[in-house]
Amino acid sequence: MKETISLKELFQILRKRFWLIILITVIVSTASAVVSYFILTPVYESKTQLLVNQAKSEQQLYDSTEIQTNIQLINTYNVIIKSPVILEKVKDGLKLNKTVEDLNNQIKVSSATNSQVVEITVQDTSKKIANQIANETAKVFQEEIVKIMNIDNVSILSKDEVVANAAPVKPKPLINIGLGVLIGLILGVGLSLLMEYLDNTLKTEQDIENILDLPVIGVVTNIKDVPKPTNVSRPDVAARVTQRGETYGS
Incomplete structure (x- = not known):
């Protein structure tokens, strides 16, 4: 080519x-x-949402500075949620036969830009286990963050519910x-x-012209062998042979 x-x-x-x-x-x-x-084993996903916001009384107005502070704290919260301090308690609370590293790999923490909502996403081969891990992680974090940072500004916005006919994510x-x-x-x-x-x-002839860049001036075709006739049935030939035989015999 x-x-x-x-x-x-x-x-x-x-x-x-x-x-x-x-x-x-x-x-x-x-x-x-x-x-x-x-x-491949089906993998299911569960999501739980946390709201980072200090509880307000009816007389208090929202302070934009405090909201910005809460947003900045979310990056710290995202790290704490997946820390051994939280995951050890999740593991013990659910009596899971998993290591802290396994839980860490199953959990994903994310938040939208300039949002006070933190989303905890858990994937597991069991929909029920994924649901339990997501909800337990949110619960443990809400309880422990008060002790860790002495701040009570986390509330559970939504819990994940087990759906019987839930489709796997992968x-x-x-x-x-x-x-x-x-x-x-x-x-x-x-x-x-x-x-x-x-x-x-x-x-083909075209291959020769393309590769050698020379015109084809002749082609030798493949001639098949023609089989020789085995029986001669022409009457004139048979008659001549008979006549010659009679002449030689006389």
């Missing part, structure tokens, strides 16, 4: 090995579906199958181009 190919030549290469591209695509997408549905079979089709197409096209590049044989 030449160093550079035209769009037409590329199309011809892909058309010639179209079966290979389809075969690889089917194999990869099927493997992706099998892994997604039968091998794996996502349809997305995985779509990625499998895309990867299969890329692999198929790449392998087709590689095979064409490594193929140095000349198959």
Whole structure:
């Protein structure tokens, strides 16, 4: 194959090995579906929200300076929530057969910019366990932050509830199958181009003109062997043979 190919030549290469591209695509997408549905363990997600805000009486007005202070404290709270001080109590409270490091990896703490709401997200292979960890973490943090920082400005905004027919957040079979089709197409096209590049044989007159840059002035065709006749049934030949036999015999 030449160093550079035209769009037409590329199309011809892909058309010639179209079966290979389809075969690889089917194999990869099927493997992706099998892994997604039968091998990977479903993972469920639970979320709990905390509100960082000092309780106010009816006579008090909201102070913008205090709100800004609460927002700045959230970064500190995000770290404390995943600290061993909190997670050890969560582990003991739920009697989990997990390490603190395992819990840390399961929990994600986030907050929107300039927001006083902290969101605790937990992922686990059990929807019930994920729900318990999320709610227990929020509860323990609300209780312990008073002792740790001597500040009582955290309240639980929403708890997660267990839904019977909750769908797992991963794996996502349809997305995985779509990625499998895309990867299969890329692999198929790449392998087709590689095979064409490594193929140095000349198959047609066009290949000779393209590679040698010489015109083709003649072609030797492949002549098949013609079988010899076994029986001669022409009457004139048979008659001459008979006449010659009679002459020689006389």
